[in-house]
Amino acid sequence: MAANKQKILIVDDTPQNIEVLAEVLGPDQEILFAVSGRDGLDIALSEAPDLILLDVMMPEMDGYEVCTRLKAEERTKDIPVIFITALNQEDDEAKGLEIGAIDYITKPISPPIVRARVKNHLELKRYRDFLENLSSLDGLTGVPNRRRFDECLDLEWRRALRSGGPFALIMMDIDFFKAFNDNYGHVLGDDCLKRVAAALATVARRPGDMVARYGGEEFVCLLPETNIEGAVQVADSLREKVISQGIPHRFSSVAGHVTMSFGVAVMIPSLNKSPTDLIKLADERLYQAKQTGRNRIIS
Numbered sequence: 001m002a003a004n005k006q007k008i009l010i011v012d013d014t015p016q017n018i019e020v021l022a023e024v025l026g027p028d029q030e031i032l033f034a035v036s037g038r039d040g041l042d043i044a045l046s047e048a049p050d051l052i053l054l055d056v057m058m059p060e061m062d063g064y065e066v067c068t069r070l071k072a073e074e075r076t077k078d079i080p081v082i083f084i085t086a087l088n089q090e091d092d093e094a095k096g097l098e099i100g101a102i103d104y105i106t107k108p109i110s111p112p113i114v115r116a117r118v119k120n121h122l123e124l125k126r127y128r129d130f131l132e133n134l135s136s137l138d139g140l141t142g143v144p145n146r147r148r149f150d151e152c153l154d155l156e157w158r159r160a161l162r163s164g165g166p167f168a169l170i171m172m173d174i175d176f177f178k179a180f181n182d183n184y185g186h187v188l189g190d191d192c193l194k195r196v197a198a199a200l201a202t203v204a205r206r207p208g209d210m211v212a213r214y215g216g217e218e219f220v221c222l223l224p225e226t227n228i229e230g231a232v233q234v235a236d237s238l239r240e241k242v243i244s245q246g247i248p249h250r251f252s253s254v255a256g257h258v259t260m261s262f263g264v265a266v267m268i269p270s271l272n273k274s275p276t277d278l279i280k281l282a283d284e285r286l287y288q289a290k291q292t293g294r295n296r297i298i299s
Helices: 015-028 037-047 063-072 090-098 111-135 146-163 177-184 186-201 228-244 275-291
Strands: 007-011 030-034 051-055 081-085 103-106 167-174 210-215 218-224 260-267
Touching: 007 015, 007 037, 015 030, 015 111, 030 037, 037 051, 037 063, 051 063, 051 111, 063 081, 063 090, 081 090, 081 111, 090 103, 103 111, 146 167, 146 210, 146 218, 146 275, 167 177, 167 186, 167 228, 167 275, 177 186, 186 210, 186 218, 186 228, 218 228, 228 260, 260 275
Parallel strands: 007 030, 007 051, 051 081, 081 103
Antiparallel strands: 167 218, 167 260, 210 218
16 A cells, blocks of 8 residues: 555755644655755655645745756656745745746645645646556557657666766567567467567666667667676576567577567767667667577677
């Protein structure tokens, strides 16, 4: 049940206010808190809360600045923000809404109103997340689709550009899949793609890692903060996972079951490189794997 709890981040420089709000909201949500704007930004980036209750009047960095920064950051721009403040002037409320807040609650708070508004905004957030998740999944296999992969690739590339860490990509392709489809039929071909996708998805477990369907029988694995040794190890796990499914393929020239070929590329992002360069490199190595016998990893 706890896994279904939505996260609420309360940012207020007065701990007593945080305690009151946490008590009002009760045990149905997971409550996170910060007593400064800067800490609130850090927690929002690391924890991705579903809703932020944000005090306006705080030292060093007020709520308006925090909200402005949240809306300027790709990872936090879609998190709904409710201002909770003693300010009740119309201009103050308008300013908060203009910079991206979705609601404005004045102090002293009314527990029933806070609960009702928080409940409504959390339900809207859950519904938006559902629709977004639905549009980002491949309709056949259920893993992230090409659109979602492109979005995550761009986001993780920019993050790696800031951190200076290595960034790995694995391109993979089902060996002799056309022969599989031609001989077993498209129904079994679709079933094969589903089973392969499900097997691959079990390997990418870290936050940020992703297996997606790139197109046709080709899949891709995104591995932020991963060096070449780690990426090859993941590729080998992916290869073995697919083999362990034991999907019969009498029309393959390399085995009596379904296998895959893998191309592994690693880069440290820089201003004179782009995600396209990483894809191209991984794709070239996948081509080499297919040209030199298939069912293998080239890195």
